[in-house]
Amino acid sequence: MFSGQQHPVLDPEILEAIVEAIPEWLGVLLVPTTYIGSVFVIVPLIILAYWWAPDRFGVWIPAFFAYYGLMASIKSLNSATRPDIDPAVGPELFPAIFSTWYGHATAISSTSFPSGNAMVPAVIIGLMIVDLRISTLARRALVGGFAIAFVGFTRLGLGVHYPIDVVGGIALGLAVLGVVLLCRRHFEDGVTAVFALAIALAFASVWLRSGGTGVPTWEGIQGSNRVLALGGAVGGLLAWQWGERSTWQFTTPRLGTVASFAGVLAVVGVTYAIHLSITHPLVSMLWAGVVFAGVIVIPHVVPTRDDVLVPLGVTSA
Structure with missing residues (x-):
């Protein structure tokens, strides 16, 4: 699509003018702020949100994988x-x-194209605008829109993207957000639908990384985060389907819950140890699948406040 040393749409002088106009205090602020669009912030955020309210925020995790697959x-x-x-x-x-x-x-x-740091906030902050219950929708949209735009601006101020990369990233992120919301509205199990979309996009990214002309080769995807995205999406979908079909009745009270939680952590730990010792992409994919299967299962095997208080005759209200 694009090739060569010159960006096909915008002249470097435009970006240079933007960077040179940024005062030092703002430049310092850009560095930590740009991490809002980083996996170091986004992944913990979506996991914690899912653990807080699995039913309300269940679609956030597959939405992230869908973003990553399309971006890659x-x-x-x-x-x-x-x-x-x-x-x-x-x-x-x-x-x-x-x-x-x-x-x-x-x-x-x-x-360079598109900017992932600009694309993923459009997806996740967009979902926050829709799903959170803080203030009004209009105010959430105003604050969220500013956050998305400012994270995109940080990529310009740090000189790592051209404006077209940021604008394209935000547009693609909003497109992913729109598809996710449509899946949630029109499918009985919107989470499963978005997981299926994420798997398709993550597989496409792996296939294209390997050449895109035949069966993906292990050498072509060695060390690629796309493998982790594909494995995580598959593992998350399998765990979600298992939970939905069993109505999340994994455990018996007390000891069964503790044993299930310990079992999840043990399996994740063992697969991580294998992942460190064997760097084959298939092992990395397996590890990511186990990790995100555990992420999906954990809030349903850890006792909630009501699980503890209700048997004691105490209500959480």
């Missing part, structure tokens, strides 16, 4: 290079302990 697939279809522009601020303004975080935010080598 599009990156495989183009070779648009990153801007050769210094960030608005240098690492000397940050404590040494944050040097790794600064480097991760500003030194990126993947394909």
